Amino acid sequence: MSDSWRAGSETGSRVGVDEELDGTPYPENVSGAHDSGAGPQRLLSCLGIVVLVVAVLAGGIVWLFQDELFRPFGDVRACEGSDKQLPGVIDAGGASIPADASEIHYFTRNGSAQVSFLSSQIPDYLHRAGLVPDGKPLFDENYGSAYALGDDETELPDGLCGSPLRGPAWTYHATGATGPGVNVLVERSPMVNDSFRTPARTVVTYDIR
Structure with missing residues (x-):
């Protein structure tokens, strides 16, 4: 080749x-x-x-989980600024709040607590807390008095969150042995003088033991 x-x-x-x-x-x-x-x-x-x-x-x-993340103690019932957590079953003024209570909110500061809730069992709570003796009229002025809140006027104590209480209202007060004791403010029926709203919003103020 x-x-x-x-x-x-x-x-x-x-x-x-x-x-x-x-x-x-x-x-x-x-x-x-x-x-x-x-x-x-x-x-x-x-x-x-x-x-x-x-x-x-x-x-x-x-x-x-925004309520749990941004509420004090991760408790959806606690209002902003509260300095002490209340137990799961709140014992307000010597008696547990009614079993049917809803829209529960509380504010605690300096050894005092304010608890707000809705309930249809307010008479039972007042008897159990010793604010009105059994058998006595709920609106006996020996145990309570009318509160200066006109019909459909509203009031929400400082620090407490949730819906305000509406007038007319009735207040009960019991003096404790070692302090101011318990004050209960309840929505009264605007139609029937000797009855509460159904359900009635209640604000209980008491010392934390």
Whole structure:
């Protein structure tokens, strides 16, 4: 085989490998040149999705537990500024608040507590707390008196949160052996003089033992 034929063969082989038929060279590393930034971009996209998911989950958790997270002691009943947590069953003024009590809120400061709640069992609570003896009229002025709050006027003691108490109202007071004792303010029916609203909002102020 002649040297000229061998040289032509080698030249032809290189042309077939390195060039297309029209003489245009094949591009080198076609995929590598364009994918050089794909990895970091994909990683950033994934991180963005993860951050978004975490933010949404965190926001949902905060929304679900916002009362527990932002109320004193994590107690949804406690009003802002309270300095002592009350027990699960609140013993207000010597008797536990009624079993049907709802919308319960309390504020504690300097050894005193104010508790607000709605209940249809106020007469029973007043008897159990010793504010009105059994068999005595609920509105006997020996045990209580009218409170200076006109019809549909409202009042909410300083520090206490929740809905205000509406007039007319009646107040009961019992002096304790070692201090001011207990004061109970109850919504009175605007229609029937010797009855409470049903349910009636009640605010109990007493010393914390």
